[in-house]
Amino acid sequence: MVTQDSVEKFLDELAGGNPTPGGGSAAAISGAMGAALVSMVCNVTLGKKGYEGVAAEMQAVLAESEKVRRRLTAMVAEDIAAFDSIMAAYKLPKATDDDKARRAAAIQAGLRRATETPLECARACAEVIALARRASEHGYLNVISDGGVGVLAGFTGLRSAALNVYINTPAIKDREFAERAAAELEKLLTFCAAETEAVYTLVRNKLG
Numbered sequence: 001m002v003t004q005d006s007v008e009k010f011l012d013e014l015a016g017g018n019p020t021p022g023g024g025s026a027a028a029i030s031g032a033m034g035a036a037l038v039s040m041v042c043n044v045t046l047g048k049k050g051y052e053g054v055a056a057e058m059q060a061v062l063a064e065s066e067k068v069r070r071r072l073t074a075m076v077a078e079d080i081a082a083f084d085s086i087m088a089a090y091k092l093p094k095a096t097d098d099d100k101a102r103r104a105a106a107i108q109a110g111l112r113r114a115t116e117t118p119l120e121c122a123r124a125c126a127e128v129i130a131l132a133r134r135a136s137e138h139g140y141l142n143v144i145s146d147g148g149v150g151v152l153a154g155f156t157g158l159r160s161a162a163l164n165v166y167i168n169t170p171a172i173k174d175r176e177f178a179e180r181a182a183a184e185l186e187k188l189l190t191f192c193a194a195e196t197e198a199v200y201t202l203v204r205n206k207l208g
Helices: 007-015 023-045 052-090 097-138 141-166 175-206
Strands: none
Touching: 007 023, 023 052, 023 097, 023 141, 052 097, 097 141, 097 175, 141 175
């Protein structure tokens, strides 16, 4: 499992000559880092004197951020598997008409999978951004900058995942599916761009 390797090994693999892990895996890791930072803000805040009134909120945010962190971490392997399914489909035989039909169907299935995986990553990153706002609004002031880094990591993951959707949708023959995915992304990107900037400003203002 890529996510069980050291950071250095993961970066070496990203830099290597193989297409996986690639941008989709990096997007999921970015989102997972954002979720982890949200969790850290919550964990540090819990038990701090003067923050007793937000303990329930911090516990709730922590439970959600850890859940989404696990989802995003799992998406690293899912992204690799999705890409590999496309590559396997392109290698299928195409000697006969039946071969060609099976190959074309497998390619389309792979493209759809390679679109659905980053789209789910984008949705999860949007959740990270929402959680970062809650953590940044109520978290311990001395680690509030980490809430800001968390929201930025979440948005980086979202935008990166979006690119991995856009690269696949032009080749998908099910245009209704492709257009629906693109439309959902546009809504996420527009809302989360404004939300990320708002949370960044919130954090920056708290830092004096």
